[in-house]
C-alpha cells in the first residue's frame with residue numbers, strides 16, 4: 001500500500017468519526033437543552049467531553065490527512081495543488097473536472113465547520129448556565145449537516161474525482177507513477 005492510500009485511510013477515519021460525532025452531538029444538544037435543570041447539569045460535562053475529545057480531534061485528523069493528500073506529499077511530482085488547478089496543461093486548454101468538484105467540496109466543508117463552531121459556542125453558553133437555547137435549532141442543524149455530508153460523499157464517490165482522474169490529466173505525473181510501479185496494469 002503506497003503512502004497515498006495510508007493518507008486516504010486516515011482521512012476517511014477522520015471523516016467517519018467527525019461526521020458521526022457532529023450528527024450525534026446535535027441530537028444530544030437538542031435533548032439536553034429540553035431537560036429540566038438537574039438532568040441538564042448532569043449531561044453538560046458529557047456533551048463538552050464529546051465535543052473536545054471526539055469532534056475537534058477528528059476534525060484535525062481529517063484536515064491533516066486531507067492536506068497531505070491535496071499537497072500530494074510522498075507522491076512522484078508531489079507538492080502541486082493539482083486538485084485546485086482549473087487547467088491541466090500550461091496552455092490552459094484542458095479543463096480539469098475535479099476543479100469545480102473539489103471547490104464545491106471545500107465550500108460544503110467550510111459550512112460544516114461553521115455549524116461545528118456555532119455548536120461549540122452553544123456548548124459554551126450551556127456551560128455558563130444559559131437556558132434559552134432552543135432544541136429546534138439543533139434539530140435543524142442536524143438535518144442540515146446530514147445533507148452537507150451526503151453531498152460531499154456523493155461528490156467524492158460518484159463525481160468526476162472518482163476513477164482514473166489526476167493521472168489521466170497529468171501525463172508527466174502518470175509517467176512518474178508507472179515508472180515507480182512496474183508490472184502494474
Ligand code: HEM
Pocket residue numbers: 008011015018062063065066067069070083109112149152153156157161162
Ligand atoms: C467532512 C468533510 C469531508 C468529507 C466528508 C470528505 C470525504 C472524502 C471522500 C469520501 C473521499 C474519497 C475517498 C476515496 O474513495 O478515494 C475523499 C478524498 C479526498 N479528500 Fe476529503 N472529505 C472531507 C474534507 C476534506 C478536506 C477539508 C480536504 C482538504 C483539506 C480533503 C481532501 C481530500 C483529498 C485531496 C482527497 C483525495 C481525492 C482523490 O484523489 O480521489 N477532504 N474525501
